[in-house]
Amino acid sequence: MEIKVVKTNAPKAMPQSDSLEFGVNFTDHMFMMDYTEGLGWHDATILPYGPIELMPSAMVLHYAQEVFEGLKAYRTPDGQVQLFRPLENFRRLNRSNKRMCIPQIDEDFLLEALKELVKLDAQWIPEGPGTSLYIRPFIFATDPYIGVRVSKQYKFMIIMSPVASYYKGGMAPCRIFVENEYARTVRGGTGEAKCGGNYAGGLAAQQKVKELGYDQILWLDGESRTYIEEVGTSNVFFLIDDEFVTPSLEGTILSGITRKSVIELLKHWGKKVVERRITIDELYQAYQDGKIKEAFATGTAAVISPIGSLGWKDAEMTFNDGKIGQYAQKIYDTLYGVQVGEEKDELNWIEKI
Numbered sequence: 001m002e003i004k005v006v007k008t009n010a011p012k013a014m015p016q017s018d019s020l021e022f023g024v025n026f027t028d029h030m031f032m033m034d035y036t037e038g039l040g041w042h043d044a045t046i047l048p049y050g051p052i053e054l055m056p057s058a059m060v061l062h063y064a065q066e067v068f069e070g071l072k073a074y075r076t077p078d079g080q081v082q083l084f085r086p087l088e089n090f091r092r093l094n095r096s097n098k099r100m101c102i103p104q105i106d107e108d109f110l111l112e113a114l115k116e117l118v119k120l121d122a123q124w125i126p127e128g129p130g131t132s133l134y135i136r137p138f139i140f141a142t143d144p145y146i147g148v149r150v151s152k153q154y155k156f157m158i159i160m161s162p163v164a165s166y167y168k169g170g171m172a173p174c175r176i177f178v179e180n181e182y183a184r185t186v187r188g189g190t191g192e193a194k195c196g197g198n199y200a201g202g203l204a205a206q207q208k209v210k211e212l213g214y215d216q217i218l219w220l221d222g223e224s225r226t227y228i229e230e231v232g233t234s235n236v237f238f239l240i241d242d243e244f245v246t247p248s249l250e251g252t253i254l255s256g257i258t259r260k261s262v263i264e265l266l267k268h269w270g271k272k273v274v275e276r277r278i279t280i281d282e283l284y285q286a287y288q289d290g291k292i293k294e295a296f297a298t299g300t301a302a303v304i305s306p307i308g309s310l311g312w313k314d315a316e317m318t319f320n321d322g323k324i325g326q327y328a329q330k331i332y333d334t335l336y337g338v339q340v341g342e343e344k345d346e347l348n349w350i351e352k353i
């Protein structure tokens, strides 16, 4: 498919790298493509970033048929631009599409479109430690119809936002609350799809933990409230004795690309990693026995978030004296180093632009 390019005639000024707040500023251009039943995906266009037209009856506004992705572009010390495992994102997008009854999209074409967009707005990739260009591909149902059924029309878009380092004052451990009231998802639900609805459903819990003075939620499974699933919108790892444990994907957990990369990296280093179900009771017992060496969360935004403590019922479990663990730091340094081209890409994760 041809990509039509309409360049802006009013380029914006790039904000200073140190004043970049997450998700506030957007680059000069965006990518857009439509789907119509019978026609397939068509009219692939790169155009100036700006408002779009949508009927008030557009199905996404009523029944939330929507999916999204999140990845980043980085600038290397020698000025090159690169992406981290972008095809993994487009494969996951298609898995989310399947769950939400949205038509599949050619993954290689999406990569080509993304590269062209990033190339055009490359001057928006900030320079400086920890900075990157956050990329948000998303799809939503545009059918102007308010009956409940699968939409026959969609829009796919990519917008991009320059972001400063996630950790302004350096990497810092966070305080996590084990959620005991709300559930994120259940088996058979939409937990393994990256869809906006999952986030809307999690806001009440997020608001609650903030009021309680915590940074994030640890979600337990929605049925028995015993199995550990995720931390906020990131995956979670525990170092128990000399073994890294992360919850296995059972249909309720989002299959993070950072999670996958951390597993591959640890195995590459010869470490023991197991994906299995782990209960909060088992974790508490291991904590009391002094076996938990480290805990951290993984996701594209922060890469690694060390978990300083976990509030569960009346107990407060503190890991590694509330300090950044040795492995959390080492994994962060390696992953981020590979992403920005400062470390060797031994596992072939980088896609140059």
Ligand SMILES: *Cc1c(COP(=O)(O)O)cnc(C)c1O
Binding pocket: 070, 194, 230, 232, 233, 234, 235, 254, 255, 256, 257, 258, 259, 298, 299, 300, 301
């Ligand atoms: C996006 C996301 C993650 C992290 O996935 P990455 O690919 O590592 O960024 C984890 N959990 C949820 C619920 C997510 O939406």
